[in-house]
Amino acid sequence: MADQTISPAAPLPATEAKSRMPARRRSGTLMPRLITGVVILGLWEGIVRLLAPAYVAKPSGIALAIPKVMTDPVFLEAIGVTLLSVIEGLAISLVLGTVLGLLIGRSNLADRLLRHYVNGFYAIPMVVAVPLLALWFGYTGAARLATVVFASVFSIIVNVSDGARAVPRDFLEVARSFRAPSRLVLLEIVLPASTPYFLAGLRLAAGRALIGAVVAEFITAIPGVGYFILYQSRVFHHNEAFVGVLLLAAFGVGFELLVNWSTRRFLPWYRREEMTA
Amino acid sequence: MKRRDVIARHAPFVLSLAAGIIVWEIVGRNSSPAFLVSFSETLRRVWELTLDGSLIVQTIDSLTLFLSGFVLALLVGAPTGLLLARITPLRVGIEPYIMILYATPMVALIPFILSMMGFGFAPKVLVVFLFGVFPILYNTIEGARSIKPELIEVARSYRSSERALWRDVMIPYTLPYTMTGVRLAIGRSLVGMITAEFFLSSTGLGQMIMGASQNFDTGSVLAAILVIALIGVGLMRFGLRIEHHFARWRN
Numbered sequence: 001m002a003d004q005t006i007s008p009a010a011p012l013p014a015t016e017a018k019s020r021m022p023a024r025r026r027s028g029t030l031m032p033r034l035i036t037g038v039v040i041l042g043l044w045e046g047i048v049r050l051l052a053p054a055y056v057a058k059p060s061g062i063a064l065a066i067p068k069v070m071t072d073p074v075f076l077e078a079i080g081v082t083l084l085s086v087i088e089g090l091a092i093s094l095v096l097g098t099v100l101g102l103l104i105g106r107s108n109l110a111d112r113l114l115r116h117y118v119n120g121f122y123a124i125p126m127v128v129a130v131p132l133l134a135l136w137f138g139y140t141g142a143a144r145l146a147t148v149v150f151a152s153v154f155s156i157i158v159n160v161s162d163g164a165r166a167v168p169r170d171f172l173e174v175a176r177s178f179r180a181p182s183r184l185v186l187l188e189i190v191l192p193a194s195t196p197y198f199l200a201g202l203r204l205a206a207g208r209a210l211i212g213a214v215v216a217e218f219i220t221a222i223p224g225v226g227y228f229i230l231y232q233s234r235v236f237h238h239n240e241a242f243v244g245v246l247l248l249a250a251f252g253v254g255f256e257l258l259v260n261w262s263t264r265r266f267l268p269w270y271r272r273e274e275m276t277a
Numbered sequence: 278m279k280r281r282d283v284i285a286r287h288a289p290f291v292l293s294l295a296a297g298i299i300v301w302e303i304v305g306r307n308s309s310p311a312f313l314v315s316f317s318e319t320l321r322r323v324w325e326l327t328l329d330g331s332l333i334v335q336t337i338d339s340l341t342l343f344l345s346g347f348v349l350a351l352l353v354g355a356p357t358g359l360l361l362a363r364i365t366p367l368r369v370g371i372e373p374y375i376m377i378l379y380a381t382p383m384v385a386l387i388p389f390i391l392s393m394m395g396f397g398f399a400p401k402v403l404v405v406f407l408f409g410v411f412p413i414l415y416n417t418i419e420g421a422r423s424i425k426p427e428l429i430e431v432a433r434s435y436r437s438s439e440r441a442l443w444r445d446v447m448i449p450y451t452l453p454y455t456m457t458g459v460r461l462a463i464g465r466s467l468v469g470m471i472t473a474e475f476f477l478s479s480t481g482l483g484q485m486i487m488g489a490s491q492n493f494d495t496g497s498v499l500a501a502i503l504v505i506a507l508i509g510v511g512l513m514r515f516g517l518r519i520e521h522h523f524a525r526w527r528n
Contacts, residue, residue, distance in 0.1 A: 029369045036370030056393060112289035117297065123513035124506045125468040127475070128483075131490035132498055136312065210382040215472060218384070226385065233388035245385045252380035 061239035062246070069243040075228060079247055082217070082224035085141060086209050086251075089148025093205055096149075097156025098198065104157065105164025106190060118161075122154040126208065127215045134220050144216040144224070151212030152205035159201025163194025196267055199259050206255040210248060311493040322496040323503060331485075336504060339470055339481030342398070346405020347466045354410045354462070355455050358417025362424075362451055363443075372418060379411040383469070387476050396478035404477065408469030412461035420454025421447070456523040460516035467509055 041059045048058040069075050103110045104118065130147050137143035167190050175185050217226030225244045232241035298316050305315030314322075326332035361368040387404060394400035424446065432442050474483020482501045489497035 032366050032370035033373055036367075036374065040374060052393070057389065109289065112286075113293040116290055116294070119513075120506060120510055123464070123509040124502070125464070125471050125509060127468055127471050128486055128502050128505050131486055132495070132502070135490060135493070135495070207380065207382065211384050211468065214382055214384045215475075218387075218476060229385055230388045233392055236392065238389060238392070241388065245381070248385050249377055249381035252382060253377050256376070256380045 055236040055238050057238035057242040062242050065237075065239040065243055066246075069240050075244070078223055078225050078228045078244075081141065082144075082213050082226065083251065085144050085224070086148055086206075086213050089145050089213075090152055090202075090205060090209050092145075092149050093153040093156050093209075094202070097153045097201070097205075098160050101157045101160025101198075101201075102164050102186070102190065102194075105161035105194070106186070111161070115161075118154060118157050122158050126151040126154075126212060130212075130215050130219050133216070139220040139222060141222060143220050144213055144222060147212040147216040148209045152209040155204040155208060156198070156201040159197045159204070160194055163197025164190050166197070167193040196263065199263055199267075203256060203259045206259075207252060210252055214248070311495055314496045314499060318496055319499040319503060322500040326497065326500055332500070332504065335481050335485050335501075336508075339474065339483065339505075340508070342401055342405060342473065342481060343466055343470045345398075346402045346469060347409050347462065349402065349406045350409030350413060350462055350466065351459065353406070354413030354458070355417060358414045358421070358455065358458075359443075359447060359451060361414075361418055362421025362447060368418060368421065375411065375414050375418065379415045383407045383411075384472050387472060391477055398478075401473040401477050401480075404473035405466050405469040409462040409466035412465060413455060413458040416458030416461070417451055417455045420451035423454065424450045453520075453523045456520045460513075460520045463512050463516040464509075467505075467512065471505070 045059050048056050052058075100114070100118075104114055105111070126147070129150055130143075133146045133150065134143045137146050171189050171193065172185065175189055180188075213224065214226035214229075216222075217224040218230055221227055221230075225248060229241045229244040232238070232244070301316045303315075305313050305318065310318075323332065361371060383404070386407065390400045390403060394403070428446050428450075429442070432446055437445070470481075471483045471486075474481045475487055479487060482505055485501040486498050489495070489501070
């Protein structure tokens with residue numbers, strides 16, 4: 001064990017141990033997970049059948065609704081526009097948030113001028129702005145996009161600026177002793193060092209973006225998954241509506257897994273505990 | 278010397294705040310009142326609404342809802358998380374489902390809650406609870422995972438009683454993580470509060486925003502947002518303080 005950590009020339013045993021470990025762990029955790037899943041679904045089905053009115057969503061009903069809903073062109077289009085808007089909004093937030101975050105993290109002046117605004121906006125539950133954004137942008141997709149950006153940009157700014165501030169001082173001092181130009185310092189040191197924070201911010205931003213998109217659709221009644229859920233549940237098609245919730249959940253989980261995976265894959269030097277902090 | 282330091286430190290913030298207010302004022306005065314009203318007009322609305330009592334009543338309404346849901350989330354989330362931390366097989370089994378629920382945008386469940394539970398206080402508390410409980414649960418479990426198995430083994434080999442094990446190992450190690458969850462839950466519960474007030478029975482500051490925006494009364498919308506912003510910033514600070522207080526244990 002000690003040998004491996006000291007000599008970088010012996011990567012083979014390490015990778016072997018790595019690939020064996022999760023496989024063993026997975027087989028140990030799969031059974032309890034499956035059993036719990038079956039129990040949860042069973043309880044849900046039983047309680048709804050015994051106690052709730054017939055329209056309430058239950059696993060068997062949802063399972064039957066899935067093929068119908070997933071082939072419904074209206075639903076597919078709704079999923080498409082919502083996800084497109086979320087991704088578009090996240091992309092805008094990403095660029096805007098990284099630029100502003102680096103600025104606040106690396107420049108004292110920008111920090112003092114902007115930090116209180118950023119923290120203030122970050123603390124506001126962003127859904128309050130949706131009625132106002134709907135007034136400004138009209139009851140259109142533009143209002144949804146604006147909501148997504150507004151909901152997600154501040155978590156990226158906050159995390160990127162934290163990351164840019166947390167660059168180890170030694171790195172910067174070495175760069176200075178070698179007279180590295182500031183452009184190189186930014187690209188080669190600050191940016192990589194703040195990537196884990198950036199990813200943590202992105203994870204938070206994605207969750208907020210989804211909420212923002214759904215709330216915007218609820219209020220403006222423009223087509224999308226949120227509106228699909230609202231409409232179907234109003235006409236008491238709860239099983240059909242729940243398929244929409246499942247897809248939103250899948251998107252949320254998928255994004256979470258993608259961020260976790262890329263942290264492990266591209267930033268193996270970063271420990272997980274620090275990311276949740 | 279010291280006073281000059283204080284001025285030098287705070288001057289940029291005060292200046293930027295003043296600049297922001299001036300920009301708001303100028304843009305507000307030059308646009309249609311349905312679109313945006315100026316800062317001074319917003320303050321005037323805050324004052325009017327405070328005088329006729331509606332702002333205070335609505336704020337108390339909203340805070341009651343927030344506290345009910347949040348306290349419930351804490352009372353359910355933290356003990357459940359700790360229990361799951363101790364009973365490993367149960368934790369392993371239920372962990373992925375909690376992760377899924379944590380990542381699911383809970384707003385999507387509001388239409389179901391509306392048609393099953395109707396209008397009233399209880400469904401709204403449920404919404405705030407659902408927004409707040411999963412960050413607490415998720416982070417508590419994360420904390421439980423961070424306990425080194427050796428610690429529990431050592432405690433066991435010294436024949437530690439179950440109670441002592443909880444008191445000296447489980448709770449001290451998971452609590453800092455729970456507090457991270459609490460901070461996140463405060464923010465999420467606020468979102469839950471507003472969305473519940475938007476889409477379930479309309480009350481509180483959420484109703485104020487919705488009602489005013491439908492009447493193009495932008496001044497009242499901004500007044501309510503201003504109050505929510507103050508509450509949000511205050512609660513966020515409070516959450517960060519609790520988190521830092523407990524984070525000292527982590528190291």
